[in-house]
Every structure is written in structure tokens, then in C-alpha cells.
Amino acid sequence: MAFHEVRFPDNISRGARGGPERRTQIVELASGDEERNASWVNSRRRFDVAYGIRRSDDLAAVVAFFEARNGRLHGFRYKDWADYKSSLPSLAITPTDQQIGTGTGSLTTFQLVKRYTSGAQSWTRTIVKPVAGTVQVALGTVEQLTGWTLDATTGFVTFTAAPGNGVIVRAGFEFDVSVRFDTDMLDVTLDIERLGSITSIPLLEIRR
Incomplete structure (x- = not known):
């Protein structure tokens, strides 16, 4: 198939x-x-x-x-x-919407995800079909306009240089199912x- x-x-x-x-x-x-x-x-x-x-x-x-x-x-x-973007329906997408990983100093590829949280419980959804042209990426809280690429058929974000150890990797995006x-x-x-x-x-x- x-x-x-x-x-x-x-x-x-x-x-x-x-x-x-x-x-x-x-x-x-x-x-x-x-x-x-x-x-x-x-x-x-x-x-x-x-x-x-x-x-x-x-x-x-x-x-x-x-x-x-x-x-x-x-x-x-x-x-x-009813559910097609990383932010709330009423808000615009930002590069800090979702945490998609933490840098190790060697890891360069991160999978887009979206978390659904209610109270102390949450569920993490893997995003494999992001919409090209909508994805924004941040290291910490600083948007990265360059230095990364997106595979829109798998949802993987790949950095040219690995984010430093402990650096939070975030992203905002629209996605399809x-x-x-x-x-x-x-x-x-x-x-x-x-x-x-x-x-x-x-x-x-x-x-x-």
C-alpha cells in the first residue's frame, strides 16, 4: 500500500x-x-x-x-x-508551542509531537504529516530561522548542528492526519x- x-x-x-x-x-x-x-x-x-x-x-x-x-x-x-495545529484554536502558531525534545550535544533529529494535557495527565501524539511552510522551530525560547530542515512526510526536524546538552527544542506547526x-x-x-x-x-x- x-x-x-x-x-x-x-x-x-x-x-x-x-x-x-x-x-x-x-x-x-x-x-x-x-x-x-x-x-x-x-x-x-x-x-x-x-x-x-x-x-x-x-x-x-x-x-x-x-x-x-x-x-x-x-x-x-x-x-x-477541529485539531490541526500545535496551538489552541484561537491562537496563532508560535515556535514555542510544543516541546519536541532536549538536546544532548550529539542528537540532531527530533520528531514533531503534540501533547494533550488535562490536570496531571497527558498524552503525546506523534505528528508525521506536518504542513510544509507552517513549521517554526526554537531552541529554548529563541526562534531558529535557519540551521534546520523538515521532512514533511515523516515529521522529523533535522538540525545542521546538534543542539547543546540540555537545550529544550520546541516547535509550532500545522499538521494533517x-x-x-x-x-x-x-x-x-x-x-x-x-x-x-x-x-x-x-x-x-x-x-x-
């Missing part, structure tokens, strides 16, 4: 539904108490983009996109409008005015 570095149409994804999914096993004991176990370490996102189709041209664009991906065969980029279609058939309906609709177009995050 190949991954196509192309993004699903933004005007359609903006009206989609979906979000993170977890898998938890729950066993209810005879006493009524519960035992809970997390089957997945990381969440997985699901979306339904049928809700974003508002006109016949949107429908045609989705069918073309589906055919070009060979249904479920090839993955692609998707913009999750790696997804694939979760169906091999589009059930298209045409009404009397020849306007089309599709009941459901499920997308599933590809975890690597």
Missing part, C-alpha cells in the same frame, strides 16, 4: 464529522465493580466526510478522489478542522434534480 501525499479537499472536510477513538475493555464483576484495560496505547481518528458535500461538484470531487486512491488501497492527507477510505464502495444517490448525495463516506486514521 502506498501513501499519496495529497490532501482531501478542504472545502469538504470542513463540514465533516469525526474525532478520536479509544479502545477499552471493560469487565463487570459479580459484585458490580468494574475492571478496565486500555487495548490501545494511542487513539485513532475516524471521520465521515459525507456531511461536507453541499453541491454536485463536491460529489464529483469526492468520487474522483476515491477513484484515484483505489478505494481503501492508498492513504492520503486529511485536515481535521494520515487516513484512508474505510470503504471500497461509494453509494451515490441522485434525486430528481440530478443533485447527488452519499449516505456515508468513512475515513480511518492510518497508525504507523
